[in-house]
Each structure stands twice: as structure tokens, then as C-alpha cells.
Amino acid sequence: MTTQHERELTPGVNVPLVGFGTFLIPDDQTADAVENALAAGYRHIDTAEVYENERGVGEGLRRGLQQAGLTRGDVFITTKLWPQTQDRDKTGAEAARSLDESLERLGVEQVDLYLIHATFGREQRLEQWQALAEAYKSGKTRAIGVSNFNATHIDELIEAGLPVPHANQIELHPWSQKPELVSYLNQKGITPIAYSSLAPLSTWRTAPGHSSGKTQEMRAEGERENSPFKKLAEKYGVTEAQFLLGWGVQNGYPVLPKSTNPNRIRQNLDIFSFTIDDADMEYIRGLDRGAGLAWGEVDPTTHG
Template sequence: MTNTRERELTSGVRIPLVGFGTFLIPNDQAASAVENALAAGYRHVDTAEVYENELGVGEGLRRGMQREGLERSDVFITTKLWPLTQERNKTGAETVRSLDESLERLGLDQVDLYLIHATFGREQRLEQWQALAEAYKSGKARAIGVSNFNTAHIDELIEAGLPVPHADQIELHPWSQKPQLVSYLNQKGITPIAYSSLAPLSTWRTAPGHPSGKTQEMRAEGEHSDSPFKKLAEKYGVTEAQFLLGWGVQNGYPVLPKSTNPDRMRENLDVFSFRIDDADLEDIRGMDRGAGLAWGEVDPTTHG
């Protein structure tokens, strides 16, 4: 548990516990969204090659940092390698080229965290991870990690004599807590980064690649007036979104809420003014439903 606003990765880099997620923000809206996020107080921005908005994110970073008088070191920036190209796995050389292209789109010499976005093909996965290790050594990334990897995927990297990832970005919220995976990550010194933190909300997005039946069922549950998160939010005097994000940061997970509404941006950032008590945390542990919505546990075929 932690009540600080940052978590230190094993690379020594400190990652803010609330980041601004940009998944599903179109490139032509990303600049204004990121600029507004920095104005709201965010100092952690998350994007990815496959989001196709790195150009806009980069423009928003430049505008927002200038507007707020920020130095590059004031903002933590994550992007991710999409491991496929033309329906095949990228080679190590193509991985390096992808990072260089992401840096160019973002207008940066270095990202704070570079992740392999998904798990496709063991041999290529090892080759791609080796390329990320070289990017870390060269200074193009201050930390490296993976996303949507399970214990077996990470074990294969370690067994191949490759570096242990600094982070694993995975779907984490009260209905998908992944206790065994989180325990493993913490034992290995790998920071779990949470996405889809707001999945239990009735207003949570429905996007291509999300199992629609399960998503609709969960959304319908969230609409009930006696939804547990409505009651818990009322108890702590916060919104449901703030409660769910607060649950994540209280567990030490960096979270990545997304909004293009400046008021909602500020609201999502304000999650450090309350602390969930032990009894409620125990009750929430009993709400776990296993695998999440965005990816399967072992072989993801969509992205999020």
C-alpha cells in the first residue's frame, strides 16, 4: 500500500500514480487534450504506437509544457511498441525503428517508459525484448517494460537471461484484480500499471475488441442504484470514478484515466484526499471476477 503520489521503478525512475491515458483519443484531438491535461496538473502521459495519436500527443506536450513553464524532466511519458507489422512479428531491427519513429512523432529524444504492448510469438517476443534492453542501455528509454504479459511470458524473458521488466501494464480494477499476477510482479520488482480502472462504471466506454456481452452486463450492473461502488463513493464523499482510481493508487498502481473534459480531468486527478479503510478493501477483494474485458489472460488478440 502507498499514499504517496509516485512510485519508483527499479530503474530508479519515479512514475506518477495518476497518468493521463490517451487510448481512443483521435490524433486531431490529442494535442488539445494533452495540453489541457498538463494544465489540470497531470505530469504523466500514456500513449502507444497503435493508438495512432503520437503526433498529436507530442504537439500537446510541447504546447502544454510551454504554457505551464515545465521542463522535459517534469513530465513522465510512456509509449508502446505494437509488436506486429503487416501481420507478422517485428524483428529486433524493426523494433528499434519503431521506437525511433515514435520518438520522432512525439518530438522527443527519450521516453520515460517504453513497453511491448502485447504478446505475439515467443521467439520474436524475445528478440523484441532484447531490442528494448538495448534501447534502455542507449538512453532512448529511461525504463522498459511490457503490457498484457502474464507470469509465463515474463518467466521466459528471465530464463533467456534477459533483463527483468521494470513494469507490466495490465487491466486492473475491483472486478479484475489478478492477485496472483500482481503478487508475482511485486516479488520480481515489476511495477503493475493499471488500465481500464473505471470498467465497473455504467458509463465506461464500449470499444471495438471488448467482449460486448460481458461489457454490457457489467455496464448494466453499474447502473443499479444499489451498485456497491455508488455506495462506497457516497461513504467517502467522492465520485465513483474517484473511488475506483483511489482504489488503484492505494494499492500502489499507477492509473491512466482518460477524459477530454477539463473538469473531469481535474476530478480524476483528485484521488489522494481519502483513504479506503481495511474492511472495505477486504470486501472489494471478494468482488474479483477473474480475467478482464480488454484482453485474455494468455493470448490477447485485441488492444487497449
């Protein structure tokens, strides 16, 4: 049964609407962060092969389950295939091995959702998706999906006679709303999962190598006293982060906030006590700026 704080990916598989993101958390800090997240009430942890912190996630999962008296089945785990190795795309066989290696690092026999992290070459993309379909059949993952795919990429999978993805994890926030892609995903029964939900805040992706001119422009806007999200957060009596996450969840998107601060970890989960009114939702629709920023000046969907 799906609760009000979950969304069904496929019959019997429900993803919590608030997950704990681990992007940019170093492996040696990830275990503590995941343990704190589970203690705060998170039941979805998101990681990826390329984050290089799956071992930390696994350790945090083991500690967190024991501390909270939970079982493995109580926590939804997402990880992702990085589709390249060195300077070429992975074959289907290499994709299958990557999942086995992720399972070993996480210390689990099965993940709940396994995604192809990005698009690159078309032929290998189809091979990789076939490998994920086989992993789904074998029970190594309860659901399969993609990330950073557009409608054309997904149509390629379907036209090749391959399964429709259960989810597409994409950048979604008020400044990158992707209404046409979201409409397409909903029509196909594919769940949009949002990352970078907090992009409009001034602290977004300030780590070295993850900042662009557009990011700096956003930071300046976010720091203004009259920025729209400061005003809206004040209106609803929540933090800016809570407001942005609430906007995502109100649209039906599972969100993946990341923090290593225990107080913020708890705050980011506490987003179900307010509802944004229709007028403000309409106002936010007018703030859309089009393409996202997560990949800097390079759109991974232009490869292949």
C-alpha cells in the same frame, strides 16, 4: 527521491501514480486533451504506437510545457511497441525502428517508459525484448517494460538471460484484481501499472469495436442505483471514478484515467484526499471476477 504520489520503477526513475491515458482519443483531439491534462497537474502521459495519436501527444506536450512553464524532464512519457506489422510479428530490428518512429512522432529524444504492448509469438517476443534492452542501454528510454504479459511470459525473458522488466501494464480494477500475477510482479520487483481502472462504470469502452457481451452486462450492473461503487463513492464523498482510481493507487498501482472533459480530467487527479478503510478494502477483494475484459473474448496472452 520518490514522493508519496510516485512509485519507483528503477533507481532514479519514478512514475507518477496518476497518469493521463489517451486510448481512443483521436489524434486531432489529443493535443488539446494533453494540454488540458498538463494544465490540471498531470505529469505522466500514456500513449502507444497502435493508438495512432503520438503526434497529438507530442503537440500537446509542447504546448502544455510552454503554458505551464515546465521542462521536458517534468513530465513522464510512456509509449508502447505494437509487436506486429501486418500479419507477422516484428523482428528485433523492426522493434528498434518502431521506437525511433515513436520518438519522432512525439518530438522527443527519449521516453521515460517503453513497453511491449502485448504477447504474440515467443521467438519474436524475445527478439523484441532484446531490442528494448538495447534501447534502454542507449538512453532512448529511461525504463522498459511489458504490457498484458503473464508470469510465464516474463519467466521466458528472465530464463533467456534478458533483463527483468521494470513494469507490466495490465488491466486491474475491483472486478479483475489478478492477485497471483500481482504477487509475482511484486516478488520480482516489477511495478504493476493499471489500465481500465474505470471498467466497472457503465461508460467503459462504449466505442464501436470495443464492446462485448460482458461489457454490456457490466454496463447494466453499473447503472443500478444500488451498485456497490455508487454506495462506496457516496460513503467517501467522491465520484465513482475517483473511488475506483483511489482503490488502484491505494494498492500501489499507477493508474491511467482518460477523459476529454476538462472537469473530469481535474477530478480524476484529485484522489489523494481520502483513504478506503480496511473493511471496505476486504469487501472489494471479494468482488474479483477473474480475467479481465479489455481484449474482449480474446486473451492476448494465449498467443504463442
